[in-house]
Amino acid sequence: MVAEQLPDEIREFTDYLRGLLARLDPRGGWCAVFWQRDADGMRAxxxxxxxxxxxxxxxxxxxxxxxxxxxxxxxxxxxxxSLHTAALAAYDARPGARETLTGRLGVMLREQEYAAECRARLNRRLASAITREQADALRLDLTRVHDDHRRATARCAEITARLVALDRAPRWHGGPSPAYDRGGAEQGSPREVPAPTAPVPEQRRRRRGG
Known part of the structure; x- marks a missing residue:
């Protein structure tokens, strides 16, 4: 989907996002985290x-x-x-949006479950920590895992709300809905590109081998 083909709602949101990032320090804060963790997702x-x-x-x-x-x-x-909500509605008017969202919901539910398992495991280790250094390191990991779980939970809720909105939307036969067609976007199911991810706790990086 090239820039001139973007529906108005998506173009307005991406313009806003570029302006927001231009005011931030790409070397610090969450902005740096997202670029370091998932530069491809940010570019998408x-x-x-x-x-x-x-x-x-x-x-x-x-x-x-x-x-x-x-x-x-x-x-x-x-x-x-407001811009984000309008952009989501335009994205979800694309052909294949339901399948994309359903697949992503499955991924995020697994992320949520994994974060909950990590949190329980870290709490057990914290209860038996012997030194203050061990306890401090475990508390730091718990903070990261808690953030992972919070973000996964929020994303599950957001995706579920988008699926519910799709269920309530009017059915358009013979092509995409007018909200999508207005931008002249490409035909066919969209290629899914992962959105920027939250920081990953140390335990998860070790389990995935990197």
């Missing part, structure tokens, strides 16, 4: 190929608050949410 969001989950945008607004004060981020949040 900026190109309009994939919407970021709301928790990613929310984290970037936290970076904005850290740089310019809470008032700056507070004034942005409602506008960002």
């Amino acid at each position: 969001c900026l190109d309009g190929r994939e919407p970021p989950p709301w928790d990613v945008l929310e984290a970037l607004l936290q970076d904005l608050a850290a740089l310019y004060g809470p008032g700056a981020a507070g004034a942005e949040t409602a506008h960002a949410r």
